[in-house]
Amino acid sequence: MTQKQQRTIRVYGQVQGVFFRAQAAAFARLHNLTGLVKNEPDGSVYLEAEGSPEDVQLLVDWCRTGPSRAKVQRCVVADGQPQGHTSFVVER
Numbered sequence: 001m002t003q004k005q006q007r008t009i010r011v012y013g014q015v016q017g018v019f020f021r022a023q024a025a026a027f028a029r030l031h032n033l034t035g036l037v038k039n040e041p042d043g044s045v046y047l048e049a050e051g052s053p054e055d056v057q058l059l060v061d062w063c064r065t066g067p068s069r070a071k072v073q074r075c076v077v078a079d080g081q082p083q084g085h086t087s088f089v090v091e092r
Helices: 020-030 053-063
Strands: 005-014 034-039 045-051 071-080 088-091
Touching: 005 053, 020 034, 020 045, 020 053, 020 088, 045 053, 053 071
Parallel strands: 034 088
Antiparallel strands: 005 045, 005 071, 034 045
16 A cells, blocks of 8 residues: 655645635545645645645645636645545635
8 A cells, every 4th residue: 555645735826715725625535635725814725635645746736726716826845744634624
C-alpha cells in the first residue's frame, strides 16, 4: 500500500467568492483525498490534503489555477504530518 502523504496549501489571489472551496472539495473527493478547505481572514484559501502522493499532487496542481472564476496569484505548499482526516470537508 502506498504511504499517505499530507500537504498544506495556501492559495492567494482572487480565490474567495468564486466557489474555490466547493470545487476544491469536489476535486479532492473525486481523488479520494481527505482533509479540509477554508477561507482565511486575509483573503486566501487554506487546504489540508491527505492521500496518495499522486492524488495530493493532482490537487496541488489544480489549486495553481482553481475554478474558472478564480485568479490565483500564488500557491504556497508545505509538507505536513497526516492528521487522520476521514473525509474532505469545507469549513465555514
